[in-house]
Structures are given as structure tokens and as C-alpha cells.
Amino acid sequence: MNIGQASAATGVSAKMIRYYESVGLIRPAARTDSNYRDFSDRDVNDLRFIRRARGLGFSVEEITRLLSLWRDGERPSREVKSMAEAHVAALDARIAEMQAMADTLRDLARCCAGDERPDCPILADLAARP
Structure with a gap:
């Protein structure tokens, strides 16, 4: 899905998605042949997680750690x-x-x-x- 669709699906603005990508909070999105971002289901789930964590006041650094823990099934x-x-x-x-x-x-x-x-x-x- 493109950045507009990812934004609509997660409630995270396109500007914030680009920011999260630039600071490494989310991995760089895949690119289409025409160089548009192409977000996967995992990316969308990550963005939803980030939105909820930001809503609870966690910092970007804290969310980075929380995402890492969330992905680690053995944590x-x-x-x-x-x-x-x-x-x-x-x-x-x-x-x-x-x-x-x-x-x-x-x-x-x-x-x-x-x-x-x-x-x-x-x-x-x-x-x-x-």
C-alpha cells in the first residue's frame, strides 16, 4: 500500500511516517518501479503500534526498544x-x-x-x- 493508504489505515500522517522512516523507527519501505513507497502489512502493524505508544507518551527512543521487545517472541x-x-x-x-x-x-x-x-x-x- 502507498503512503496515503498506510496513513489512512493507521492514523499516522504521511509526514510522520516519513519522519519515523528517517530516524529508523520503521524500516525503509519497499519502493515500486516508479519509486513510490510500498508498505507491507508488517509496516502497517508497526505504525499502529507506534501510534498507540506515542499516544501513551513514550519517546521515539522508548518506542524503538518497545518495538524490539514486541518482535522478540522470547523476551x-x-x-x-x-x-x-x-x-x-x-x-x-x-x-x-x-x-x-x-x-x-x-x-x-x-x-x-x-x-x-x-x-x-x-x-x-x-x-x-x-
Whole structure:
């Protein structure tokens, strides 16, 4: 199937498919006589796997490792579980950081009159903090 068909079948844009190919996340697609990419069923399955992994926030490097583990029928599941748990811990840390940012902004917005006066605790806080 060509890149447009692969894109439609996987939900991965043609631009991202070319990117994944350029960084080695997927193998280079076979080429037709007219030099169009020709994606196999394996390529499409890989793209679906990548899309799902990206949707869960895994990095390209992590997905490279996950793809390798997925293809290895003899792999121990403990490595995959370890990667997933590390990713969850990183997500939890990011969530806590973002919650703290939201709490800070909520407090600053509550202190701001939001009227015609130039006084603004939000801007004052931004200017005061490194």
C-alpha cells in the first residue's frame, strides 16, 4: 500500500511516517518501479503500534526498544513492565509539576483585580521569580 493508504489505515500522517522512516523507527519501505513507497502489512502493524505508544507518551527512543521487545517472541515481560512503570513514574512527576503550576496560577489570578488598574500580581510574580 502507498503512503496515503498506510496513513489512512493507521492514523499516522504521511509526514510522520516519513519522519519515523528517517530516524529508523520503521524500516525503509519497499519502493515500486516508479519509486513510490510500498508498505507491507508488517509496516502497517508497526505504525499502529507506534501510534498507540506515542499516544501513551513514550519517546521515539522508548518506542524503538518497545518495538524490539514486541518482535522478540522470547523476551521476558519484566523488561516491558519495567519500562511501563518507569514511564508511569515520569508521567506522575509531570502531572504533579503541572498541578503545582496550575495551583500557583490559580492563586495569582485570584489576587489580581482584573480591572483597569495597572497593578497586576501575576506580572509582578513573573518578574520576581528566576
